[in-house]
Amino acid sequence: MIKCPRCSKEVSSRPGSICPRCGLKVSEVNEKIRCPETSCRALVSKKFEYCPKCGCKLKNYTLTEFIKMARCKIDDKLNEKE
Ligand SMILES: [Zn+2]
Ligand SMILES: [Zn+2]
Known part of the structure; x- marks a missing residue:
């Protein structure tokens, strides 16, 4: 219960x-879902639309948005090295 x-x-x-x-x-x-933000990964209640910890969008991701986000992360990593 x-x-x-x-x-x-x-x-x-x-x-x-x-x-x-x-x-x-x-x-x-x-129900809880994992924040898609790799540096965050907080367990967030499904009722939130945005992660209360990092503020990223939690649901209604389109595949394009997701790929774009992943690509941004890679760019960040590359820029850090310079
Ligand atoms: Zn009730
Ligand atoms: Zn988060």
């Missing part, structure tokens, strides 16, 4: 469970 973050009612922690009191999708809110 987990507590609903909105109304603190006890809700089953199984995937897809919804709070019977307020209807919040509890499992979704409590």
Whole structure:
């Protein structure tokens, strides 16, 4: 059992469970994802759109955005050496 973050009612922690009191999708809110920023890698709740630690965007990445970001990182590394 987990507590609903909105109304603190006890809700089953199984995937897809919804709070019977307020209807919040509890499992979704409590689910955590890794920050895609390689220097950060913080565990962040899925309800955030941006990482609270480094401020990078957490979801709705397009592949192009992701590749662009990875490329920027490589450029940073190369520039450091000079
Ligand atoms: Zn609730
Ligand atoms: Zn981060």
